[in-house]
Structures are given as structure tokens and as C-alpha cells.
Amino acid sequence: MWRQALSIGVATGTYGVSFGALSVAAGLTLAQTCVLSLLMFSGGSQFAFAGVVGAGGGGAAATATAALLGVRNGFYGLQMSPHLGRQGWRRPVAAHLTIDESTAVGTVQLAQHPGRDDLVRLGFWATGGAVFAFWNLATLGGGMLGNALGDPRRFGLDAAAAAAYLALLWPRLRAARPMTVAAAAALVALGVTPVVPAGVPVLAAAVTAVVLGWRDDAPATAEPVGTD
Amino acid sequence: MSGWVAVLAACAACFGIKLLGFLARPHWLEGERVRRVSGLVTIALLSALLAVQAVADGKQLTLDARAPAVAVAGVLLWRRAPFVVVIVAASAVAAGLRLAAA
Numbered sequence: 001m002w003r004q005a006l007s008i009g010v011a012t013g014t015y016g017v018s019f020g021a022l023s024v025a026a027g028l029t030l031a032q033t034c035v036l037s038l039l040m041f042s043g044g045s046q047f048a049f050a051g052v053v054g055a056g057g058g059g060a061a062a063t064a065t066a067a068l069l070g071v072r073n074g075f076y077g078l079q080m081s082p083h084l085g086r087q088g089w090r091r092p093v094a095a096h097l098t099i100d101e102s103t104a105v106g107t108v109q110l111a112q113h114p115g116r117d118d119l120v121r122l123g124f125w126a127t128g129g130a131v132f133a134f135w136n137l138a139t140l141g142g143g144m145l146g147n148a149l150g151d152p153r154r155f156g157l158d159a160a161a162a163a164a165y166l167a168l169l170w171p172r173l174r175a176a177r178p179m180t181v182a183a184a185a186a187l188v189a190l191g192v193t194p195v196v197p198a199g200v201p202v203l204a205a206a207v208t209a210v211v212l213g214w215r216d217d218a219p220a221t222a223e224p225v226g227t228d
Numbered sequence: 229m230s231g232w233v234a235v236l237a238a239c240a241a242c243f244g245i246k247l248l249g250f251l252a253r254p255h256w257l258e259g260e261r262v263r264r265v266s267g268l269v270t271i272a273l274l275s276a277l278l279a280v281q282a283v284a285d286g287k288q289l290t291l292d293a294r295a296p297a298v299a300v301a302g303v304l305l306w307r308r309a310p311f312v313v314v315i316v317a318a319s320a321v322a323a324g325l326r327l328a329a330a
Binding site: 065169173182184206 | 242249251264269279282283284286297311314318
């Protein structure tokens with residue numbers, strides 16, 4: 001389990017380098033970039049925050065987008081907390097480490113060894129801890145690299161940011177419904193881009209998802225949380 | 229909102245949401261619809277961020293070196309390439325196209 005946690009940590013480290021470089025390219029300082037990784041600690045939200053800032057969006061739009069992308073972590077918490085036990089002061093730390101990877105490993109243990117909450121706890125804490133360590137070190141390295149590179153466009157870092165969003169989106173597109181929503185969201189965002197302030201197109205796309213998802217009468221095919 | 233205020237507010241919001249999942253257990257959060265909509269919002273946000281980052285330039289839409297770079301990234305993801313390969317390839321395609329056009 002420790003080896004698995006370590007390899008997941010190293011793998012997310014490569015995201016961390018990208019985030020660090022893209023965040024300073026978007027105009028955040030190295031300190032702000034590192035604080036995002038330390039305190040926000042949720043890759044999707046961090047990429048989104050930097051992306052909205054880089055597009056010229058205001059702090060409020062960037063904050064709203066990051067928070068909306070972080071909502072899934074709340075659901076992960078709902079799912080994980082009964083198995084992590086009553087832990088007093090450890091609970092806020094566990095909440096902080098609740099991300100895609102730690103929840104995924106925890107739920108895999110849950111499925112493979114029902115009733116063995118000790119294994120769920122080990123998987124969750126080992127993965128969350130390893131990702132936290134590598135993510136923050138990689139962010140610092142990536143941020144320094146980004147500062148050293150200078151003009152982000154010359155090195156194609158703006159295209160790299162788009163590729164990062166695509167990579168985050170990719171594993172979630174396994175069914176027809178998500179693909180429809182993704183296409184509609186992109187169309188709405190681009191459609192309103194010429195007429196609204198930067199940052200708002202992305203939030204408009206979120207509203208699109210709520211409207212489409214609310215009236216969805218398809219049979220319950222909600223995928224188990226954390227498999228991506 | 230200034231830079232630091234936004235950074236700290238966003239961090240607080242994201243942590244608060246995580247903590248809420250551990251502390252609260254309101255029954256309306258456990259409904260199928262809330263969970264489904266939440267998953268779709270994540271997808272919509274990522275897709276919109278991708279679209280804007282790929283073709284928007286301020287308030288204008290433009291096809292430049294970014295679009296082919298994203299297409300290459302898509303092919304690599306389809307071929308199950310690792311994240312870092314996808315990112316480096318996308319940067320290289322965009323940088324190369326700009327160099328060639330300059």
C-alpha cells in the first residue's frame with residue numbers, strides 16, 4: 001500500500017510541476033502559487049483558479065470557479081468520513097487531504113475488503129500524505145521553472161494549460177451524458193465569451209450543467225465517486 | 229478582490245467544502261440528483277475552462293497554435309500517454325508552430 005501511495009504521489013508530482021509553471025505564467029506570484037498548493041490542495045480547483053486569473057477574470061470569478069470544482073471533495077468527505085472513524089483533531093487534517101486520489105484508494109480498499117476500515121484508513125492517509133508532499137514540492141519546482149522560462153506563450157504554456165484541462169476532463173467522459181454536458185458547456189462558454197467579463201463564461205457553463213442534470217430522467221447511472 | 233485576498237478566500241472555500249463533507253450529513257445532500265448534478269458541474273467547468281483556454285483571446289475567439297496543440301493532446305490521451313507527456317507535447321506543438329510562423 002505504501003508503494004502504491006508513493007507511486008501515486010510521484011505521478012501527481014508531474015501535475016504539480018505543470019501547475020506551478022502555469023500558475024506563475026497566469027500572473028500569480030510564486031508565493032501565491034505555493035500557498036494554493038498548501039492550503040487549497042485540490043488540483044482541479046487550483047488549475048481553474050490560475051486559469052481564470054490568467055484569462056483576466058476577477059478574484060471573485062476565480063474563487064467561485066475553484067469552489068464549484070471543489071464541491072466534489074465535499075461528497076468524497078461524506079463517503080469517507082464513516083470509515084475514517086472519530087479522530088478529533090485529525091478530522092480537519094483528513095478533510096484537507098480529501099481529494100480524488102486519496103478517496104479513490106480508500107474506496108478501492110472498501111470494495112476489496114469490506115469491513116476492514118483499518119485498510120481504508122491506511123490507504124487514505126498514505127495516499128493523501130504522499131500526494132501532499134510531492135504536490136507541494138513539485139509546485140515549488142514548477143513555479144521556479146515557470147519564472148525562469150519567462151514569456152509563457154513562447155514556450156506554449158498557454159496550450160499546455162488547455163491540455164491540462166483536457167487531461168483532467170478525459171477520464172470523466174466515459175458515458176454519453178457527460179460528453180453531451182461537456183459539449184454544451186464548451187459551446188455556452190464560448191458563446192458568451194464576447195459579451196461577458198472574463199471568468200463569467202466558465203460559471204455560465206456550470207449553470208448549464210445544473211439545468212441539464214436537474215431534468216435528467218435517465219436511470220440512475222451515477223458512477224461511484226472516486227473512480228476517476 | 230486583490231490577488232492575496234482571492235487566493236486566501238478560494239483556499240478557505242475549498243477547505244470549508246471538504247470539512248463540510250466530514251462534519252455535516254444533511255439528507256438532501258445524499259439525494260441522487262444532487263450527486264449527479266455535482267458530477268456534471270465538475271465536467272462542465274473543466275470543459276469550459278478547456279474551451280476558453282484553447283480558443284479565447286480576451287473577448288475574441290481565435291484559432292491559433294493552441295488548437296492544434298490541444299488536438300495532439302487529445303490523441304495522446306486517447307493513446308493513454310502519461311500526463312506529463314501530454315503537457316510537454318502540447319507546449320512543444322504550440323511553441324513550434326509559433327516559431328515556424330515567426
